[in-house]
Each structure stands twice: as structure tokens, then as C-alpha cells.
Amino acid sequence: MAGVTIRDMTVDDVPAVGALEHQLFPIDAWPVQMFLDELSQPETRHYLVAETSDGIVGYAGLMCIEPIADVQTIAVVPDYEGRGIGSTLLTQLIEEARRRWATEVLLEVRADNPRAQQLYVRFGFEQIHTRARYYRDGVDALIMRLQLTAPPTEGHEETEAGQA
Known part of the structure; x- marks a missing residue:
């Protein structure tokens, strides 16, 4: 992925x-406020x-929300599809789910x-x-699940104690 940087989204983004x-999902686009609301909840x-x-x-x-992770959104501009960006984003989301002790990752896809x-x-x-007729234009959503292998238990107690 030469020339592509993956980083945490900020409010400025x-x-x-x-x-x-709105360009990629004109029918089902999230309002901008929804992204702001999501970014305001870094604990989940x-x-x-x-x-x-x-x-x-x-x-x-x-x-x-342990033990379940849910891919809320994933999108790549069409001109950049096929370059591994979607795969890299998904890989990093799955790694984050593991870090947060999820045992499965769910998502909806058209x-x-x-x-x-x-x-x-x-x-x-x-x-x-x-989910029949899940999207605003009447298209069904397929619910998909990835079972995660449990992360190593070493350090889990320390993580929980650090959050208390």
C-alpha cells in the first residue's frame, strides 16, 4: 500500500x-453528527x-462491548479499491477487537x-x-460473524485493574 497511511480518525477528519x-452511500449515509458521537466514545x-x-x-x-465487536462501517473510495486498503482497515479492526477481548466480530453487509x-x-x-429489507432502498443485509480465538490471558487482569 505504497503512499497510504492508516491512522486513528480524529474530529478534524x-x-x-x-x-x-454521502458520496459512497447516498441512500444510507450516516449524518456527520453520528461520526462525532462515535468518536466521543473511545472506551467502546x-x-x-x-x-x-x-x-x-x-x-x-x-x-x-466485550465480548462482541461490531464493524460499524468500512469504506474505500472506488478509485482506490483493489489496493489492499479495505483489507488493511479490516485487519486493524480485527486486531483492535482482539485487544479489547472480543470473542467474535459481527458486521452487516448489503x-x-x-x-x-x-x-x-x-x-x-x-x-x-x-435481515430482510434492512437498508433504506429495501436491500437485505447479510449478518456475518468472525469467531476470534481467545487472546492470551496474561496481562488481562492488569488491563482490567488499570481501567477500574
């Missing part, structure tokens, strides 16, 4: 991410952006988006349910 959201949320010299070209977010479905299957996600 929200206008650009919001514009991309983790958001990333993919950036090039052209600006932000991808973003992704995770909600994790039934009419085979490219995204194939990405998730490559990562080991399996379809576990269908």
Missing part, C-alpha cells in the same frame, strides 16, 4: 469522512482513516455487494443471518 460517506469505539496525498480515501469503525462479501469471507467471516 469528520467533515471529509462525512463528505465521503475505534475509528480509522486511510490517507494519501489526495486526502482521506477510506475509513472504518468498530464498536466493541446482499447486493459481492465485492465486500468476498473480502469478509477471505477473512473467515461466515453468514449467520439475513
Whole structure:
């Protein structure tokens, strides 16, 4: 991924991410305030952006309330698809889920988006349910799950004690 930097999303990124959201998902776009609300909850949320010299070209977010993590969003600008950006974002979200002691990662994907479905299957996600007419335009959502192997227990007590 030459020339692409993955970093934590900041409040300063929200206008650009919001514009991309409306460009990429005109029917189901999140309002900008939703990204701000998500970023205000770092104890249960983790958001990333993919950036090039052209600006932000991808973003992704995770909600994790132990033991379940949920991919809230993942998107890559079409001109940058096929360069490994989506895979890198997803890899980092899964790593974050493990750090937060999740045992499974869930996500919804449009039934009419085979490219995204194939990405998730490559990562080991399996379809576990269908939500009929989940999206505003009536398209079904496929609910997919990735079972995570338990992270090492060493240090878990210290992490919990540090949060108390």
C-alpha cells in the first residue's frame, strides 16, 4: 500500500469522512453528527482513516462491548479499491477487537455487494443471518460473524485493574 497511511480518525477528519460517506452511500449515509458521537466514545469505539496525498480515501469503525465487536462501517473510495486498503482497515479492526477481548466480530453487509462479501469471507467471516429489507432502498443485509480465538490471558487482569 505504497503512499497510504492508516491512522486513528480524529474530529478534524469528520467533515471529509462525512463528505465521503454521502458520496459512497447516498441512500444510507450516516449524518456527520453520528461520526462525532462515535468518536466521543473511545472506551467502546475505534475509528480509522486511510490517507494519501489526495486526502482521506477510506475509513472504518468498530464498536466493541466485550465480548462482541461490531464493524460499524468500512469504506474505500472506488478509485482506490483493489489496493489492499479495505483489507488493511479490516485487519486493524480485527486486531483492535482482539485487544479489547472480543470473542467474535459481527458486521452487516448489503446482499447486493459481492465485492465486500468476498473480502469478509477471505477473512473467515461466515453468514449467520439475513435481515430482510434492512437498508433504506429495501436491500437485505447479510449478518456475518468472525469467531476470534481467545487472546492470551496474561496481562488481562492488569488491563482490567488499570481501567477500574
